[in-house]
Structure formats: C-alpha cells, structure tokens
Amino acid sequence: MERIIQQTDSDAFASKLCAINYKYLPPTPCAITGTIDDDLQSLYQNIATLHIDYYHNLKEENRNVYGKINKLMRNPFPVMNYGTYLRTMAIDSSIINYINNELPLKETKFQIVNFGSGSDLRFIQYLEKFNKRISKFIDLDFKDAINLKKKILSKSNLLNQLVTKYNDQFIMLEGDLKDITTTMKQLVQNLDLTIPTIFITECVLCYMTQIDSQNLITKIMNNFQKGVWVSYDPIGGSNPNDKFGIIMKRNLLESRNLDMPTLLIYNSKSNYPDRWNLDNNNNSASIDIRDMWDFVSQSITDKEQKRLRSLQFLDEIEELKIMQSHYVILNTAWNI
Numbered sequence: 332m333e334r335i336i337q338q339t340d341s342d343a344f345a346s347k348l349c350a351i352n353y354k355y356l357p358p359t360p361c362a363i364t365g366t367i368d369d370d371l372q373s374l375y376q377n378i379a380t381l382h383i384d385y386y387h388n389l390k391e392e393n394r395n396v397y398g399k400i401n402k403l404m405r406n407p408f409p410v411m412n413y414g415t416y417l418r419t420m421a422i423d424s425s426i427i428n429y430i431n432n433e434l435p436l437k438e439t440k441f442q443i444v445n446f447g448s449g450s451d452l453r454f455i456q457y458l459e460k461f462n463k464r465i466s467k468f469i470d471l472d473f474k475d476a477i478n479l480k481k482k483i484l485s486k487s488n489l490l491n492q493l494v495t496k497y498n499d500q501f502i503m504l505e506g507d508l509k510d511i512t513t514t515m516k517q518l519v520q521n522l523d524l525t526i527p528t529i530f531i532t533e534c535v536l537c538y539m540t541q542i543d544s545q546n547l548i549t550k551i552m553n554n555f556q557k558g559v560w561v562s563y564d565p566i567g568g569s570n571p572n573d574k575f576g577i578i579m580k581r582n583l584l585e586s587r588n589l590d591m592p593t594l595l596i597y598n599s600k601s602n603y604p605d606r607w608n609l610d611n612n613n614n615s616a617s618i619d620i621r622d623m624w625d626f627v628s629q630s631i632t633d634k635e636q637k638r639l640r641s642l643q644f645l646d647e648i649e650e651l652k653i654m655q656s657h658y659v660i661l662n663t664a665w666n667i
C-alpha cells in the first residue's frame with residue numbers, strides 16, 4: 332500500500348507541471364483578493380524554471396514516472412488544470428496571509444513542515460522569498476519518495492545549487508506519518524517547539540486512517556506551542572444523493588487498489604475540521620474551512636477567472652463546480 336500511495340505524488344507533480352505548461356500558473360497580478368499581491372507574485376517568479384528542471388532530471392531516475400507525466404501532458408483536461416491552479420493558490424494564499432497577518436514583524440522567525448511533500452518544490456519558493464525569516468523548512472515523506480527527490484535535486488545544477496544555498500535551513504526527512512512516535516522524535520530533533528510553525532498537508536491526510544490522522548494532529552497540536560495547519564483534501568459529500576465520494580473511492584480501489592479511508596467519513600465542510608477540534612487537543616484552535624468552489628467565488632478576481640477560462644476551452648462549468656465543491660482548504664491556527 333505504501334508504494335501505491337507514494338505513486339500518487341507523480342500525479343500531483345504531473346498536474347502542477349501541466350498547469351504551468353498551459354499557463355494557469357503562475358497567477359497574474361491581482362489574481363487573489365485579500366492577499367498581498369507582491370508576495371504572491373514573488374513566490375511564483377521561478378516556478379516554471381524550477382519545475383521544468385526537476386522534470387528533465389526525473390527522466391533518468393524514473394522512466395515510469397516520466398512516461399506517466401508525458402502522457403498526462405499530452406492529454407490535459409481543462410478541469411484538472413483549473414483545479415490544480417485553485418489548489419496551489421488556496422494553499423499559498425493561506426500561508427502568505429498567515430505570515431502577513433499573524434507574523435507581521437519582519438524579525439519573527441517561523442518554521443514550515445510539509446508533510447507528505449512528495450516532489451513539491453515549495454521549499455525553494457518559500458526559502459527564496461522568506462529566507463531570513465524561515466529557521467527550518469522540513470519535507471517529510473516515505474523513504475523511497477525522499478530518496479528519489481534527493482537524487483533528482485542533486486542531478487540538477489540549478490536545484491542542487493539552491494539546496495546547497497539553504498543547507499542549514501532545508502531538511503528532508505524519511506518517515507511514515509502513521510508512526511507518530513518516530514515522526515515526533517524527528518521533528519523535536521530538528522525544530523524549535525516554541526516558535527510559530529506552519530504545517531502543510533496537501534492531499535495527504537486522505538490516504539491515512541481516521542485514527543492515524545487524528546493522532547498525528549493531536550500530537551502536533553499538543554507539542555508545538557503555536558502553529559497553523561493548512562490542509563487540502565477531497566471530501567466525499569454528505570448529501571444522501573451525492574455519489575461523488577462513493578464513485579471516487581470505488582474507482583481508485585478498482586483502478587489502482589488505492590484507498591482513501593476517510594473520504595466518506597470526513598465528507599463535508601462541517602466534519603472535515605473535526606480532527607483539529609478534538610477535546611484532547613489542549614489548545615484553543617480557530618478554524619476556517621472553505622470548499623474550492625467557495626474559494627473561486629470569494630477569492631479569485633473576475634479578471635483572473637476570465638483569464639483562466641480563456642486558456643483552454645472549458646464548456647463544462649457545472650462539472651468544474653461539482654468537482655471543486657468536493658475539495659476543501661482548511662486553515663487552523665492555535666495559540667496565535
């Protein structure tokens with residue numbers, strides 16, 4: 332199962348590359364309301380170069396993944412590209428807003444932990460943008476995923492240079508999030524429990540069981556004095572007539588033998604946050620949750636929506652709406 336779960340990373344990377352290739356990413360200026368635009372723009376300034384470079388170096392390391400990515404790039408679905416854009420924007424605007432609103436003093440140091448980081452290159456984007464303020468940036472994933480990423484990063488002159496530049500700040504940890512004791516031990520060894528810490532789970536908790544993800548969150552919230560958790564996942568849908576989750580779960584099991592154990596448990600905006608709201612979390616947590624269709628209507632400017640629709644022919648707005656209302660972005664802050 333571990334290998335099957337790990338393979339979902341190539342889908343995530345391929346989708347991002349595809350969204351870059353078709354000019355969904357980076358966003359144009361003034362794309363997102365309520366977010367400081369200069370910050371968002373500078374975060375994305377090298378996104379294409381970084382991802383294309385990673386992709387070229389992936390070829391020699393893993394031909395299977397490379398082939399899979401090529402196939403996806405030849406067959407780009409507008410709905411998928413739109414979704415990748417939204418997912419990326421929702422996560423980054425959440426993080427940027429948190430840094431600007433809650434940690435406004437330039438001297439405030441913070442840490443970032445990207446759980447189930449896969450091939451995500453956010454560590455470079457954030458370290459380039461906030462280098463003096465980030466004391467540590469941790470990527471954590473299964474051993475094989477981290478080894479593959481290390482190899483690719485070391486093969487590329489550009490990426491290797493950047494990793495070396497941030498040698499004291501960037502750490503790649505091999506681990507299994509289900510093994511909470513070891514995960515906590517690794518985090519405690521590498522991080523400061525007293526400074527603000529941003530945790531990211533982008534399409535990761537959906538692959539964990541209810542109890543494993545609850546334990547992870549509880550442990551983190553009880554050990555890190557103050558923090559923020561930004562999480563993005565699919566939700567199955569709570570309306571009895573809504574078959575989205577049932578079909579998604581069945582398709583994944585049949586086509587890949589892949590399970591999403593909590594898709595039908597945390598199936599709505601109202602119960603997805605339950606894991607952060609448990610009585611045994613000693614902290615006062617504030618929770619904000621939106622589905623991605625809320626995010627479109629509340630946060631993407633009309634001008635940007637128009638631009639997105641002009642990139643590829645998108646005749647099925649209803650399909651986009653159904654799909655995006657089955658993905659959520661959650662922001663939780665504790666003791667901030």
Ligand SMILES: C[S@@+](CC[C@H](N)C(=O)[O-])C[C@H]1O[C@@H](n2cnc3c(N)ncnc32)[C@H](O)[C@@H]1O
Pocket residue numbers: 336337338339340343344446447448449450451471472473476506507508509532533534535538539
């Ligand atoms: C869909 S991919 C997402 C990758 C990345 N977060 C992104 O969105 O680009 C899911 C990632 O979570 C990792 N993952 C899932 N369960 C995990 C676990 N128990 N321990 C460590 N990593 C895990 C997988 O190996 C994979 O890299």
